Amino acid sequence: MSQAPGVSPELVQSVASLARALVSAARNWALYPPEHPAVGASLQRLSEAISDSTSGVECSIGVTPESLLINGEPLPPSQPVADAAQFLHDRDILRLDFAPGIVPAVLQDLMGLVSLKFCAP
Numbered sequence: 001m002s003q004a005p006g007v008s009p010e011l012v013q014s015v016a017s018l019a020r021a022l023v024s025a026a027r028n029w030a031l032y033p034p035e036h037p038a039v040g041a042s043l044q045r046l047s048e049a050i051s052d053s054t055s056g057v058e059c060s061i062g063v064t065p066e067s068l069l070i071n072g073e074p075l076p077p078s079q080p081v082a083d084a085a086q087f088l089h090d091r092d093i094l095r096l097d098f099a100p101g102i103v104p105a106v107l108q109d110l111m112g113l114v115s116l117k118f119c120a121p
Contacts, residue, residue: 007070014053015061015070019084021049029111043107054100061096063088
């Protein structure tokens with residue numbers, strides 16, 4: 001597994017965890033009502049993953065159909081990264097910016113946005 005230049009192994013691991021938590025939270029959001037314990041737990045895990053990834057500074061993640069980018073460099077291939085990339089790309093999301101101290105209401109709004117289904121007329 002090659003390492004993206006200028007991206008620490010810790011950041012790669014934390015962004016991969018963030019990707020896994022994001023997809024899991026979105027799936028739970030789509031399956032259960034917002035007050036369900038599974039939704040609350042997955043949003044908490046997502047919040048912790050964002051906190052780990054930001055480490056006190058803003059974190060910007062680029063999205064391609066097959067991978068996620070940090071500082072313009074693709075993350076090493078892994079199933080969670082590929083799943084998150086495809087999930088976000090299918091929803092026309094090209095970049096996510098996370099700031100430290102994200103509040104639960106913002107995560108709920110994000111889950112509502114990524115779980116929207118668009119239908120052709």
